[in-house]
Amino acid sequence: MTWTKLLPSARPTLQRRLTTSISLLTVALFLLFSATTLFVTYSLEDAVYQEQLKQAQREIGSNSALPANMDFVEDLTRFNIEPAWPVLSVELGENTPFGEFTADGRHYHYRVVDGGFLLLDSTDIPIVKRALDDIFLILLVILLPALLITLWVARITSKHALKPFRQLSQMFIDRQPNSTVDAAQLNQIREQDVKQIACELLNALEQKAEVLEQQVAFSQGMAHELRTPLQVMTHSLELLGQTHDGLPTTSAFTRLTNSVTRMQRISSGLLWLTSTQDFSGNSDVEQTVRDTLGSLEALTVSHGIDIRINCHRPCEMPLPSEVLELIVINLLNNVIHHGKADGGQMRWDIEIDSRRVLFSNAVENVDPVNQNEQRFGVGLVLVEKLVQRFELAVDSQTEGDRFSIVISRG
Known part of the structure; x- marks a missing residue:
């Protein structure tokens, strides 16, 4: 029995599909983690600015002077207000105690106080922007071991999760020619659905082998059955050639003689x-x-x-x-x-x-x-x-x- 050899490794396999899926999942989680890190970092920056505004409000209550980058305004109508970027905390409105906005190329954080707004010009003190390079460097350093761990997890997962399919491959693809699948090999597969697939494949292969054996037996039987008619045809051709002098030299008679001879040799080979x-x-x-x-x-x-x-x-x-x-x-x-x-x-x-x-x-x-x-x-x-x-x-x-x-x- 001839068995199909294992397909070249360049073709898709379950293990490669699993590794690709886990790798894509890891990259997606890494991107989500990176976005969350940036979001938390900007939120911490807002918290620092809000704490500075609270401290300034307390200093106003004690008649202390405001820092150079802070100012008190009664309203915000004189600002050509634009949406803040990155849009993490656009909280513009008198009912909001804290917020930030961009106007005339400057970025402000504000706090609502009695009689107006307390503004903090944060354009020249970007805490997060100075730390972004370090943050991205840390994320890249984390990415490399994350990919290595992904490959390791994929290997371990494929070893256990794909074990029944690997057993299936060993039974029907990697097997040696003329070898058989016994019950012990089937019992090694614990997963019932995979075992059912193995049984169906085994039954199909056994049926194919049986059909081929029947075809070989049929060919042998036909060789036996044709032996006598072929002998009769051979004798008839010899008799025709002896009784008709010009007949053996014709191309049709030659082709017929060669065909009968070939059929006799094929029949003898099958016997x-x-x-x-x-x-x-x-x-x-x-x-x-x-x-x-x-x-x-x-x-x-x-x-x-x-x-x-x-x-x-x-x-x-x-x-x-x-x-x-x-x-x-x-x-x-x-x-x-x-x-x-x-x-x-x-x-x-x-x-x-x-x-x-x-x-x-x-x-x-x-x-x-x-x-x-x-x-x-x-x-x-x-x-x-x-x-x-x-x-x-x-x-x-x-x-x-x-x-x-x-x-x-x-």
Whole structure:
């Protein structure tokens, strides 16, 4: 069974989404904390000015002189009053005991007293403005450890909060090929909703595996059923060729003969799956591959497949040539099918070495969202079973519409 490999880390994951969410929350809280700090600082400045005005009011009661930056006015009508900035305490009105406003480029704080208003010109003594640089520096110093703590919290949170999803990933994505999920692995997931998802996925995979096994069995059954008709057709063609002298030289008769021969070899290749007969020979991989693709040249040309065979060293495999031919035909169908699905260039690379052969297609623009591994179907499963029948090692991988099959001698 071929399992989809884990997607590249550049693609979105739950852990990355959680880290991003916690980071945004931290930044939002930091901005709120900074705004609150500034608000409190301006409020403290107002409290200082109001205390100075109260002290000045008491000094007026004792007939003491006002400070140089304070004045007493009967009303505020002579001021061209503008809204104070920052607008934290605009309290203009005779019913308000304290307030502040801006007029003619000067900033004032006032206090309502008997007979008028007591004004404090605070333009030249901005307490907060002198402290803003220090405040921003402190906030920036706080920001760095806050971000580090955010990453640490995200790591700890993902370790615990995302544990069931990580278990789900290990069960179905990170697992080794041909491995199974047992009840103990399912019981490790305590969250019932995630466990239900795992059970549904497991059932779907088991049903898929069962369907593929049934398709392989059906192919074997058809090979048995077609064996006799193919023999009859072969004998009939031989008889026609002997009784009609010019018929064997016609292109139609040649194509028919080649098709029947190929069907016989495919049928023989499928019958090896259930056969108990031992095979003691070897097949020349490069020669068999080239002969098979040569007989299918019209098909490869019509689909525009760029086939590149690179033989580094001669290779022989202990399996019948008809089995290797069947493998090549199955993989060619996958190249055609998934090249069309992707819409890119249909290319097939075949690398042959002394002890291994690699079949891989190359399609462009693999879409990580639209994964098509499910469409490989019985083709790759049949190839794996044929190779394992002759005790050869096989490693298959799929990603999107790309596949690679490595057949090697143990």
